[in-house]
Amino acid sequence: MPISTVNPATGQTLRVFDALSARQIEEKLSLAQSAFPAWRQVSFAHRAGLLKATAQLLEAEKLQLGRLLTQEMGKTLVSAIAEVEKCAIGCRYFATHAEAMLAPTAAPSAATSSFIQYVPLGAILGVMPWNFPFWQVFRFAVPALMAGNTVLLKHASNVPQCALAIEDIFRRAGLPEGVMLTLLIEADQVEEIAKDPRIAAISLTGSEPAGRSVATAAASVIKKCVLELGGSDAFIVMPSANIELAAATAVKARVINNGQTCIAAKRFIVDTAIYDRFSALFVDGMRNLQVGDPVLPATQLGPLASAKLRDDLHGQVTAAIEAGAKLLTGGHLIDGPGFYYQPTVLEEVPRNSPSFHEEFFGPVAMLFRARNSAHALEIANDSPFGLSASVWTQDAGERDFFVHHLETGMIFVNAISASTPELPFGGIKRSGYGRELGELGIREFVNIQTVWIG
Numbered sequence: 001m002p003i004s005t006v007n008p009a010t011g012q013t014l015r016v017f018d019a020l021s022a023r024q025i026e027e028k029l030s031l032a033q034s035a036f037p038a039w040r041q042v043s044f045a046h047r048a049g050l051l052k053a054t055a056q057l058l059e060a061e062k063l064q065l066g067r068l069l070t071q072e073m074g075k076t077l078v079s080a081i082a083e084v085e086k087c088a089i090g091c092r093y094f095a096t097h098a099e100a101m102l103a104p105t106a107a108p109s110a111a112t113s114s115f116i117q118y119v120p121l122g123a124i125l126g127v128m129p130w131n132f133p134f135w136q137v138f139r140f141a142v143p144a145l146m147a148g149n150t151v152l153l154k155h156a157s158n159v160p161q162c163a164l165a166i167e168d169i170f171r172r173a174g175l176p177e178g179v180m181l182t183l184l185i186e187a188d189q190v191e192e193i194a195k196d197p198r199i200a201a202i203s204l205t206g207s208e209p210a211g212r213s214v215a216t217a218a219a220s221v222i223k224k225c226v227l228e229l230g231g232s233d234a235f236i237v238m239p240s241a242n243i244e245l246a247a248a249t250a251v252k253a254r255v256i257n258n259g260q261t262c263i264a265a266k267r268f269i270v271d272t273a274i275y276d277r278f279s280a281l282f283v284d285g286m287r288n289l290q291v292g293d294p295v296l297p298a299t300q301l302g303p304l305a306s307a308k309l310r311d312d313l314h315g316q317v318t319a320a321i322e323a324g325a326k327l328l329t330g331g332h333l334i335d336g337p338g339f340y341y342q343p344t345v346l347e348e349v350p351r352n353s354p355s356f357h358e359e360f361f362g363p364v365a366m367l368f369r370a371r372n373s374a375h376a377l378e379i380a381n382d383s384p385f386g387l388s389a390s391v392w393t394q395d396a397g398e399r400d401f402f403v404h405h406l407e408t409g410m411i412f413v414n415a416i417s418a419s420t421p422e423l424p425f426g427g428i429k430r431s432g433y434g435r436e437l438g439e440l441g442i443r444e445f446v447n448i449q450t451v452w453i454g
């Protein structure tokens with residue numbers, strides 16, 4: 001994929017970048033490696049000061065940065081600015097809590113003294129997606145940096161200006177040279193870098209094929225990686241829920257970030273007693289969304305990030321209908337420039353069709369009718385993915401039933417699935433392994449070192 005900025009709202013190519021040469025990559029790898037010994041000795045307090053300075057820059061420049069996000073991947077400007085603000089919150093959170101999270105833990109044993117210490121690993125490679133061009137990078141990089149690692153970023157090819165802006169912000173905040181570096185490279189240059197001995201570990205957020213490829217490279221040299229991959233999250237609505245609130249939230253949960261979110265709700269599983277009412281409200285909500293220029297404050301749904309993503313999504317919708325699904329609204333490309341797609345709702349997608357198990361990465365929802373809570377759970381768990389789930393019920397017994405039996409890395413009850421710095425984020429099954437954020441996230445990229453004093 002060429003490394004370029006193509007405005008998804010207009011289809012215009014705005015800037016094209018050359019990928020780094022082998023010699024330039026070599027220089028960056030050496031720089032990241034040589035920056036590590038000094039950086040790992042820096043105190044938590046000093047690192048925290050630099051991260052707080054980063055947060056200040058993000059806040060001061062959120063309007064310009066927000067415009068860059070919107071221009072490169074089409075999210076609404078309102079949500080782009082909120083994303084930059086969230087990165088500042090993430091910086092401050094780990095600046096405040098990293099030291100306590102990584103303080104040596106007492107581990108009593110037969111030794112005179114024994115404890116566990118958390119030691120940085122070295123240069124961590126982050127392979128990141130375009131859908132949250134800032135937050136995906138910050139949620140991986142900030143804990144890694146606070147732990148004393150250096151960071152190399154291979155960002156998605158369609159957000160090169162965001163990638164460079166992130167490097168620039170960290171540099172202006174005062175991070176020493178080589179501690180956080182952006183590599184403008186293509187996907188086929190990743191494997192060799194992933195295997196390089198100067199890379200200590202890898203974090204990848206993206207699609208299954210990318211995850212498989214990077215995990216295979218890492219495994220071939222016995223190197224740790226964290227994978228945050230796709231999802232087809234269930235949104236379960238039971239009769240005791242506030243149906244109006246659940247339906248309005250369901251629309252938001254599906255179209256947040258123009259429908260391109262790993263933890264967006266994608267399968268809406270609704271108890272038969274309230275199915276018709278929920279379906280009418282939900283379809284109405286999807287149909288009435290304000291679709292258009294992502295820069296305008298009133299816009300609720302902007303374009304997809306690329307023509308390929310839009311065309312692939314349309315192919316999936318067409319295949320689902322051919323397999324027997326009913327189209328309740330949408331189902332078409334929107335005429336004119338830009339990569340817009342109608343908000344779409346499908347129902348009765350056959351359980352035995354490939355569509356049932358696919359991730360729809362755009363504003364397309366699948367509705368399913370469940371006979372009861374056990375049936376709802378069975379549909380929800382029938383997925384190759386296991387990222388998150390959202391359950392809507394006021395019944396404590398029903399809530400506990402789903403909390404105990406859902407096969408996902410995260411469960412949200414009467415709330416939309418979301419990521420927040422305090423809580424671990426990640427999935428099971430083909431949604432990946434490992435965690436980002438929270439105490440468990442910051443401990444992914446450290447040596448958990450046992451010390452025995454005899």
Ligand code: NAP
Nearest residue numbers: 128129155156157187190206207210213228229230231262
């Ligand atoms: P993608 O094509 O896998 O791209 C993600 C990153 O991987 C990009 O930097 C990409 O570089 C790189 N890449 C692609 N193929 C690669 C390969 N064979 N080897 C090494 N690197 C490779 O994914 P996407 O289309 O951008 O993102 C959508 C997917 O990401 C969805 O499935 C979504 O659910 C998932 N996602 C998951 C999470 C999560 O936290 N679980 C969050 C966001 C997104 P190029 O751009 O140069 O191809």
